[in-house]
Amino acid sequence: MNQAVRIAHGVTVEIASVGKTFQARHPALLPTDLTIPAGEILVLLGPSGCGKTTLLRLIAGLEQPDPGGSIRFDQEDVTGTLIEHRQVGMVFQSYALFPNMTVAENVGYGLKVRGVTKCKRQVEVERLLAMVGLTEFAARRVDRISGGQRQRVALARALAIRPRVLLLDEPLAALDASLREHLRVEIAALLRAFRITAVYVTHDQAEAMAIGDRIAVMSRGRIVQIDTPEVVYQRPATRFAAQFVGVMNRVDGCVRGGRLSLPSGSLEIGGSDRDTALWFRPESVRVIGAENAGLVGTVIGSTFFGATRRLTVVIGAEKPILIDAPATLGVANGDRIGLSIERSAVLELPEDTV
Numbered sequence: 001m002n003q004a005v006r007i008a009h010g011v012t013v014e015i016a017s018v019g020k021t022f023q024a025r026h027p028a029l030l031p032t033d034l035t036i037p038a039g040e041i042l043v044l045l046g047p048s049g050c051g052k053t054t055l056l057r058l059i060a061g062l063e064q065p066d067p068g069g070s071i072r073f074d075q076e077d078v079t080g081t082l083i084e085h086r087q088v089g090m091v092f093q094s095y096a097l098f099p100n101m102t103v104a105e106n107v108g109y110g111l112k113v114r115g116v117t118k119c120k121r122q123v124e125v126e127r128l129l130a131m132v133g134l135t136e137f138a139a140r141r142v143d144r145i146s147g148g149q150r151q152r153v154a155l156a157r158a159l160a161i162r163p164r165v166l167l168l169d170e171p172l173a174a175l176d177a178s179l180r181e182h183l184r185v186e187i188a189a190l191l192r193a194f195r196i197t198a199v200y201v202t203h204d205q206a207e208a209m210a211i212g213d214r215i216a217v218m219s220r221g222r223i224v225q226i227d228t229p230e231v232v233y234q235r236p237a238t239r240f241a242a243q244f245v246g247v248m249n250r251v252d253g254c255v256r257g258g259r260l261s262l263p264s265g266s267l268e269i270g271g272s273d274r275d276t277a278l279w280f281r282p283e284s285v286r287v288i289g290a291e292n293a294g295l296v297g298t299v300i301g302s303t304f305f306g307a308t309r310r311l312t313v314v315i316g317a318e319k320p321i322l323i324d325a326p327a328t329l330g331v332a333n334g335d336r337i338g339l340s341i342e343r344s345a346v347l348e349l350p351e352d353t354v
């Protein structure tokens with residue numbers, strides 16, 4: 001997979017007021033503005049039905065936006081351009097390979113229909129197969145290779161036409177967890193080597209963080225936050241984004257004199273008196289001795305994760321909280337532990353408006 005690659009620069013994709021309404025009362029995509037700089041891998045992340053595939057199909061030219069929307073590739077307006085003239089590559093969950101063709105024939109198919117000579121095709125296909133690590137499978141029929149290998153054939157086939165934008169719709173969803181984890185690293189490396197502009201749809205947040213330069217978190221037909229994986233994780237813009245990406249604790253209460261009081265202690269929060277909800281991640285909590293802790297809790301559950309141990313702890317809030325402690329920490333159900341929470345990691349998040 002690490003052969004020298006002829007660089008095919010991607011285009012900048014500019015989406016302006018692009019919406020899609022299939023049914024008047026529930027637009028699949030509300031009018032959306034979005035610029036994807038050339039070479040960026042943008043991940044669309046969100047729950048089922050939020051509009052990810054619709055946005056991808058609009059970029060591909062498989063759907064037309066509602067009136068008023070426009071899509072540009074670099075300076076070129078492609079809004080009315082048919083998919084076959086947009087020069088986009090697509091990779092789907094189902095791969096959509098030709099089962100009776102060999103690996104090489106599948107990869108070369110797009111070049112063949114574009115009239116590329118057999119000789120040139122062969123060179124190109126060999127180069128692509130080397131890149132995705134499938135040289136030895138060139139002559140094998142695609143129905144006689146594994147799921148992960150098929151996925152790489154689909155990727156090589158999409159890259160063969162030197163797409164201006166590569167669109168991937170849950171390309172790893174059909175694979176088992178360990179293969180998925182392995183391939184997402186490989187795909188990210190390949191896309192970066194190509195410096196191709198890519199839009200990658202997933203509803204797996206770990207995959208989104210591993211692959212994306214930026215992540216667009218979507219909910220109900222709109223992008224609720226778009227930023228680097230780090231910012232989306234550490235500074236989610238809304239409650240929805242906070243809960244969809246990673247695990248978040250929520251503790252409700254009232255702040256008086258800068259402290260949030262709970263039955264089992266209090267938390268230094270600062271700011272004016274208010275009723276609020278505090279949000280923090282399991283890894284932002286540190287387990288300390290119970291003696292002098294401002295906040296104590298009782299362990300009611302513990303899950304071993306290898307490097308860490310996730311504790312379920314009752315602190316007298318509405319719900320128990322989750323804490324990631326070092327796996328070496330010796331705690332048992334019923335133990336009382338002291339808790340300290342990094343103040344900078346405690347967020348107060350605006351309610352979602354939709």
Ligand SMILES: Nc1ncnc2c1ncn2[C@@H]1O[C@H](COP(=O)(O)OP(=O)(O)OP(=O)(O)O)[C@@H](O)[C@H]1O
Binds near residue numbers: 052055203
């Ligand atoms: N051709 C269509 N006709 C009518 N409604 C559609 C059509 N395509 C999509 N929709 C609706 O638009 C909304 C968004 O669909 P979309 O396929 O974009 O979701 P998604 O985010 O890709 O979901 P998933 O994760 O399940 O693939 C859904 O409510 C869906 O039912």
Ligand SMILES: [Mg+2]
Binds near residue numbers: 053054
């Ligand atoms: Mg979809």
